[in-house]
Each structure stands twice: as structure tokens, then as C-alpha cells.
Amino acid sequence: MGQTFCADLSWTTATAALVATFTISKVLKFVSGLKAVDYLPGLWVPFQPLSLLGVILPETSWNPGLIFAWTWRRTRNIYHRFGNDTVSVVPFLHGTPTLYTQSMEVARQVVSAGEKTGVFGKAEDMGRALLFWGPSIIATVDRDQWRRHRRISGPAFNNDTYKLVWNVSQKVYADMMANEGWTANATIDIPCVQQLVSKFTLIIIATCGFGLPFSWVEPPSYNGQMSIQQCFRIITHTSLFAISAPKWVWKLPLPWIRRTRQAYDTMRAFMHSHVQERREAINSSADDNTAKDIFSLFVRASEDQGGKMGLSNEELIGNVFALLFAGHETTAHTLAATLGFLSLNPSVQEEIVAQIHEVTKGRENGEIIFEDYSRLDKVLAAFYEGVRMFPSGVYLIREAKQDTVLNLSGTREEPKVLQVKKGTSVIVDMIGVQYNPRYFSDPEEFKPARWYADRTSDGDLADSEEYTAFSVGPRACLGKKFATTEAVCLLALLLRDWQVEPLLSVNVSTGENETTEEWRERIMQAVMSVTMGVRDVPLTLVRRI
Numbered sequence: 001m002g003q004t005f006c007a008d009l010s011w012t013t014a015t016a017a018l019v020a021t022f023t024i025s026k027v028l029k030f031v032s033g034l035k036a037v038d039y040l041p042g043l044w045v046p047f048q049p050l051s052l053l054g055v056i057l058p059e060t061s062w063n064p065g066l067i068f069a070w071t072w073r074r075t076r077n078i079y080h081r082f083g084n085d086t087v088s089v090v091p092f093l094h095g096t097p098t099l100y101t102q103s104m105e106v107a108r109q110v111v112s113a114g115e116k117t118g119v120f121g122k123a124e125d126m127g128r129a130l131l132f133w134g135p136s137i138i139a140t141v142d143r144d145q146w147r148r149h150r151r152i153s154g155p156a157f158n159n160d161t162y163k164l165v166w167n168v169s170q171k172v173y174a175d176m177m178a179n180e181g182w183t184a185n186a187t188i189d190i191p192c193v194q195q196l197v198s199k200f201t202l203i204i205i206a207t208c209g210f211g212l213p214f215s216w217v218e219p220p221s222y223n224g225q226m227s228i229q230q231c232f233r234i235i236t237h238t239s240l241f242a243i244s245a246p247k248w249v250w251k252l253p254l255p256w257i258r259r260t261r262q263a264y265d266t267m268r269a270f271m272h273s274h275v276q277e278r279r280e281a282i283n284s285s286a287d288d289n290t291a292k293d294i295f296s297l298f299v300r301a302s303e304d305q306g307g308k309m310g311l312s313n314e315e316l317i318g319n320v321f322a323l324l325f326a327g328h329e330t331t332a333h334t335l336a337a338t339l340g341f342l343s344l345n346p347s348v349q350e351e352i353v354a355q356i357h358e359v360t361k362g363r364e365n366g367e368i369i370f371e372d373y374s375r376l377d378k379v380l381a382a383f384y385e386g387v388r389m390f391p392s393g394v395y396l397i398r399e400a401k402q403d404t405v406l407n408l409s410g411t412r413e414e415p416k417v418l419q420v421k422k423g424t425s426v427i428v429d430m431i432g433v434q435y436n437p438r439y440f441s442d443p444e445e446f447k448p449a450r451w452y453a454d455r456t457s458d459g460d461l462a463d464s465e466e467y468t469a470f471s472v473g474p475r476a477c478l479g480k481k482f483a484t485t486e487a488v489c490l491l492a493l494l495l496r497d498w499q500v501e502p503l504l505s506v507n508v509s510t511g512e513n514e515t516t517e518e519w520r521e522r523i524m525q526a527v528m529s530v531t532m533g534v535r536d537v538p539l540t541l542v543r544r545i
């Protein structure tokens with residue numbers, strides 16, 4: 001009896017001691033988290049919203065969810081609540097103390113000046129997660145390694161490449177119209193425009209990026225296994241899971257995990273043989289330098305650099321994956337959002353079509369050529385407005401590489417020098433920035449005209465260097481002009497031939513069509529995979545006379 005009592009007591013004591021130790025350690029960690037962000041007001045949450053638990057647990061008032069920047073932007077906007085354009089999010093159970101900012105002044109200190117001096121850099125966790133696809137320009141955290149990747153990749157993005165992108169885009173558009181049998185149709189209902197634009201951007205990145213034939217996108221199978229297109233679809237839908245799941249999860253005997261693993265293995269095997277083949281072809285005496293796709297340019301630049309400065313096969317494959325993901329989904333999402341907004345704004349479409357007619361006046365069949373790109377600035381402005389309202393690169397995630405300071409001196413902020421501890425994450429919230437009324441009046445309105453005044457020194461239309469959704473600083477988007485070239489070409493061709501309208505659904509009880517406002521509220525909402533996009537956009541195309 002006495003012994004049982006002692007045993008009970010020791011169990012109780014041990015449990016109490018454990019609970020007390022756990023609680024004290026969490027309280028101490030939380031207090032040090034508050035100190036890391038210099039006690040800046042903000043949210044106190046159990047898990048960092050971008051951590052695995054934050055992502056997989058249901059979204060509630062205490063678990064904001066992955067894209068709370070979007071879901072809370074109107075009603076529970078954290079910047080309004082805490083009266084500042086930079087706020088803290090400090091987790092008390094799991095995750096890193098984080099600063100979120102919708103201030104471009106602060107963003108520049110982090111992704112531009114901070115990245116240049118090395119005071120801020122890509123977060124280690126993020127780099128490790130992206131390494132899942134192999135070492136690449138996107139995954140690289142180390143500055144010298146990143147410079148090596150960028151030195152080889154940078155020159156591949158040039159005028160010849162953009163011309164190739166334009167010409168291929170034109171051909172893909174013509175093929176799509178013919179293959180879908182749309183050339184004879186007066187109207188076409190498209191239940192999900194993403195299917196169209198996603199196939200388009202995939203073919204462009206496959207052909208201009210890797211020199212793959214058009215047929216690559218729809219081959220029956222690869223080596224008797226899944227088709228590459230099937231693999232690609234699975235990979236795109238599971239990429240967030242892939243980069244965040246621990247290794248042991250991949251071994252679970254669940255059918256969908258087995259299928260996902262098979263998709264990755266098949267894709268890797270395919271990439272490996274493609275890289276090997278192309279590398280041998282380019283190094284052979286038969287290479288006549290005519291292949292201008294980005295991958296061939298990478299291989300040649302890598303061979304020219306030679307030795308340690310070149311890219312290994314593994315790094316080439318990593319970069320192939322990186323380009324596939326950076327270059328396909330982002331542009332497809334933005335095109336879908338742009339077309340969705342255009343369908344709601346017939347007057348903007350008319351303005352754009354008038355410009356297309358003026359630029360192509362006197363040409364047979366209204367042909368649109370690469371040299372028209374800079375004159376089609378109203379088309380480009382519509383795309384910039386689409387990416388402003390649905391910034392696919394939604395969070396720029398950096399971490400302080402040393403103890404440092406941030407100057408909170410934007411108009412809304414009280415001037416304050418914030419002490420930031422080494423290891424603290426800083427997230428540039430692109431939704432916050434692109435919907436910040438300090439930079440954009442009526443931020444919820446689709447107004448391409450707001451971009452008309454911003455021009456580069458060559459007179460080309462520029463998305464403002466200050467507020468761009470393609471980021472700024474050394475690690476700004478490498479494929480910006482690649483994306484805008486294919487987008488301007490596709491949008492110009494589509495709008496030349498078709499009027500774009502929302503495909504309204506019918507209310508079953510009243511038998512009436514929903515209104516365009518209801519359509520916007522239902523459809524133009526953010527969804528998240530690795531990048532941010534819009535829900536499936538249903539459209540009707542009506543042929544212009």
C-alpha cells in the first residue's frame with residue numbers, strides 16, 4: 001500500500017515536473033520570441049502560419065492559415081488591427097518568431113539592401129525544403145553558390161529567348177484553336193480557363209525552356225509507366241506536401257502516397273535521361289549552336305565556365321525542376337486571374353482591342369508580331385494588374401543572418417528603429433503590399449490604367465520597380481520578361497479574336513443567372529498550392545466579328 005502510494009506519488013510528481021518543464025520552456029521561448037521582434041505588436045498564435053501544423057490544421061481565429069493575408073485582408077486585416085504596416089507573429093508552441101510587412105520601404109531594406117549586404121537572406125528552412133527537387137538557383141541559400149547559378153542562368157534570359165517564346169506562343173495558340181475545333185465556333189463555354197492557360201504555359205516552358213517537342217505534353221506514357229503529363233499534374237498538386245512532409249511519410253503504405261512517389265521517380269528518371277542526352281548532344285561536334293532553348297544555353301554556359309564554376313548534372317536537373325515550377329504555374333495562375341477580371345470589365349477589353357487594331361492596322365489577318373510587344377502596353381498593363389491582384393509569389397521569406405535593425409519609417413508607421421535578432425524571419429506579404437492603399441488607390445478594383453504612367457528609360461511600360469509582384473533586389477524574378485512575353489502574346493491573340501465574358505451559373509431554385517458581382521465573389525478568390533492562384537475561372541468566349 002505504502003509502495004503503491006509512493007509509486008503514484010512519483011508518477012504524479014514526474015508528470016507534473018514534465019508539464020512544468022514543458023510550460024516553462026515554452027514560456028521562455030515565447031518571451032525570447034517577443035524579444036526577437038523587439039516587442040512589436042502583433043498576433044500571438046500556437047503555430048507559425050507557414051509551419052506544417054499551421055498549414056494542415058483547420059483555419060480558425062487562433063490558427064490563421066496559410067493565406068490569412070488574403071482571407072483576413074478585408075475583415076481581420078492584421079495591419080489595420082495593430083495600426084502598423086509591419087507587425088509581428090509570435091508562436092507560443094511551435095515555429096519561428098516572424099515579422100510580416102506590407103511596407104515596401106521595409107521590404108526594400110530586406111530583399112534589396114539586406115540581400116546585397118548579406119544581412120538578410122533566404123531562410124534556411126525554405127532552402128532545405130526546395131532542395132527536395134535538387135540544388136537549383138531557387139533553393140540555394142549560400143550567396144556564392146547562388147551567384148554561380150545566377151551567372152549561368154542569367155544570360156539565358158535574353159532577347160532571342162523572348163523572340164522564341166513569342167513565336168512558339170503564336171503557334172501554340174493556333175494549334176489549340178484548331179485542335180479544340182474552335183476555329184468554326186461562334187461561342188465557346190470554358191468551365192475552367194486554367195485548363196487552357198495551364199496547358200499553354202506548360203508547352204511554352206517545355207519547348208522554350210527545355211527544347212522538348214510539343215508532343216511531350218501529351219505522350220501516352222514514359223517507358224511504359226505514367227505519362228509525363230500525368231506525373232506533372234500529380235507533382236503540381238502535391239508540391240506543397242512534398243516540400244513539407246518528413247521523409248518517413250513517403251514510406252507509408254497509402255495508395256496516393258505510392259502514386260505520388262511514382263510520379264516523382266518517373267519524372268526524375270525522365271529528366272535524368274533528358275539532361276544526359278542533351279549534354280552529350282551539345283558537347284558533340286555535331287552541335288551547331290542552333291538550339292536556343294534555356295536549357296541548351298545553361299549547358300553551353302556551364303561548359304564555358306568549366307570545372308567547379310559549371311553546373312553538375314544534379315544541379316542541371318534541379319534547375320530544370322526549378323524553372324518548371326517557377327515558370328509554369330505562376331504565369332498560368334496570373335493569366336487565369338487576368339482573364340477573369342477582363343471578363344468583368346468589357347470597357348477595358350474594348351480599350352485593349354482598339355490598341356491591338358491600331359498596332360496591326362493594314363496587316364493581313366491582323367497578324368501580331370514580336371516587335372509589337374512594347375506597343376501593346378495596354379495588354380501588358382492588364383497582366384500587371386492581374387498579378388497585382390493575385391500575386392503568385394505571395395510571400396518573400398527571408399531571415400536575419402545576424403542581429404540587425406529595420407527602419408520602420410513608412411507613412412503609416414511611427415518612426416521606429418526595430419532591433420531584429422539573428423534567425424528572425426521577415427515575410428514580405430505581397431498581398432499586403434499590392435493591396436496597400438498607400439501605393440494603390442482603390443486596391444480592390446481592376447484598373448490596368450494605373451500602370452500606364454510607369455515607363456522604363458527606353459519608354460517601355462514597366463511595373464513599378466517599387467511595388468512589383470516580381471520582387472526587387474538581387475533575387476528578383478529571373479523570368480519576368482519570359483512571363484510577360486508569353487502573356488502579352490496569348491492575351492493579344494485571344495482578345496483580338498474573342499470577347500471574354502463570365503460564364504454565370506444558374507440558381508436552381510429561382511432559375512435565374514447569378515449576377516456578375518456574385519460571380520466575382522464566388523470565383524475571384526485565392527487558392528494556394530506552392531504559389532497562389534485563383535479558383536477555377538469559368539468563362540465564355542464570344543467570337544468578334
Ligand code: HEM
Nearest residue numbers: 326327330331334393396469470471475477478479482483
Ligand atoms: C507571373 C509570373 C511570375 C511571377 C509573379 C513571378 C514571381 C517571382 C518572385 C516574387 C520571385 C522572388 C521569390 C523570392 O525572392 O522568394 C521570383 C523568382 C524567380 N522566378 Fe519568377 N515569377 C513569374 C514567372 C517566372 C517565369 C516564367 C520564370 C522562368 C521561366 C521564373 C523564374 C524565376 C526564377 C529562376 C527565380 C529565382 C531567382 C533567384 O533566386 O535568383 N519566374 N519569381
